[in-house]
Amino acid sequence: MPVKTSYKENISIALQSIAGNRLRTALTSLIIAIGIMALVGILTAIEGVKQYTTDAFAGLGANSFTIQNRGSGLNFGNGGHRKVYPAIRYDQAERFKKLFTLPVVVAVNLQVTGTAVAKYNSQKTNPNISVSGSNENYLATSGQKIAFGRNFSSSELEHGSNVVIIGNEIKKRLFKESDPINKLIFIGDNKFKVVGVFASKGSSAGFGGDKFCVIPVLRAKQIIATTNPSFTITIMVNSPAALDATIGEATSLFRNIRDLNVANDANFEIERSDSIQQELSGQLAGMTAGGFAIGIITLIGAAIGLMNIMLVSVTERTREIGLRKSLGATPAVIRKQFLIEAIVICLIGGIGGIILGMAVGNLIAVNISGTFVAPWFWLISALILCTFIGLISGFYPAKKASKLDPVEALRYE
Template identity: 80%
Template structure:
């Protein structure tokens, strides 16, 4: 009479077989773990970077755009090359701001350096402080908030006073628990009085995190050592619906400011904050496909390795299969046993691979200014994939085991 074996019993038999061949099982699971780690690791890193960029650009919103003399250069496959036009001068930026009549918030900005050292007394930061110049509208257009202190006054902007608003990390490094307002700090060789502190955005935030400070744009022009420095103009409209019309008006006015005729092409770029995000998202989608392909190729190799080891297992256990068949086990039961064994090995390796992949992926993401994520969707996909690999890899060995003649199997030495 055929023996009926439940899934629970098959799993128990599979675990006993695994426990009896620990080295072989460990090596097989390791192959699967490496494949899953590659897949989950790459996709976790990309997911962390994607969330970071979404959060970063969400600060700017979908209703800002920037006039500048170069493209963004977000195409990773373009060698970093960007279109570069004649610099936007300070006078051109001011003339544009004064003559633009639509209801917008306009900030004139200049990036001075990203390698400055901030010093206060005997305390100093690493040489990784970003210094930018801007006007009273920087907070609104850049999506920043003040933790305490105040914004630039009209007089400080007009005269290019030595005042500065510092990032939260500079405050913590130089002042600890001391109130920094009205204290003097050196940025490079220039001395500035602190009038405000930005609210913290976190170390992985866009644009230098909290390791940045902003000074009046006229003062930035005076201390900037770059020859023919180019300013940027950022405009924020009231609603996204007004964005296209405002960009059209801004383009027309800035062409006049730049002295361009009707036949001349624009010699500046207008970049929308949402277009930057969309472009970067497109690039990340391409990298996701590439990472997915790398992980799948690795897993195909792992599946072949698992099938080979399962075939060895069938050969080694031929006599055991004969005994089981002799006492009533049907081919279906034998097939089911080996399939479950292959799936269990895959899931053991997959669990290890998912943990390692998540750790490696988040480590990479955080190191390149991403955020820590738990990619639940990809983890569920990895579990399903492990089960599928176990079925595919175990099917042929299980079929071979089920077809063994019990008499011949019992004779096998």
């Protein structure tokens, strides 16, 4: 009479078989672990970089856009150079700010230099300080905050006073633990009074960290070495829903300011604040697909190796299979035992691969971005994938074992 066994008994028999062949189990699990490690490691590293880029651009304001005289992307059909249009003059930028009547926040900005040296008494920074000019709306449109001190006053902006708000890196380098407010510092050859210090954002504050400072835009216009500087206009709207309509209104107004008629193409660019993040997200999506493909290829190799080892196991245990069948085990019971054994081996290797993959992936991610992540979706997917691999790899060996003739199996040497 056929013997019926429960899944619990099948698992127990599979575990006994695994315990009795520890070296083979370890080698088989190691094959799976390497495949899962490759998959989880690559995807964890990419997830860490993705989270870092999201955090880095979150403070730039998803509801803003910038009017500028050059594109941000590369034009590969033009020798790899960006399109450059006539400079946006200060009077044009100020006229736009005055005439644009929608409920938005407008900042007029000018990049002065990225290689300035800041000095206070005998202390000085490296020549890597970024200096830019802006108005009272810089904080709102850039996502920066004042740690202590204040923003520019209306009078300082109107007269282009020698005042500056410095980044935290400059404060630490020049003033250590002392209070920098109302102290006079040199930025290049110009003396400025410190009126505020930006809150630290570390490496996520754009790409220059906290090594930057902001002065009144009119003062920036006076000290910049370029004879015909181009200003940028950053507009922040109240909600994402109003962004497209606001861009349309801003484009129309600025075309009028630039004296462009309907037949003329726009001689300026409008850059959305989330466009760079979207471009990076697209590249990371491609990297994720590539990483997934590499991991799957590795796992296919691991699955073939597991199937081969399970076939060897069936051959080695032919007499055992014959004995179980002679005692009443049905083909279905034998098939379940080998399938469960393959799945358990895969899950053992999968758990080890997940631990190794998390370690390797986060080691890469932390070195690149300083962000530690636990990609739960990929971890759960890896366990499901291990179960699937166990089923696929163990099906043929299990089917072969279940079809063995018990008499012939007992005669096997």
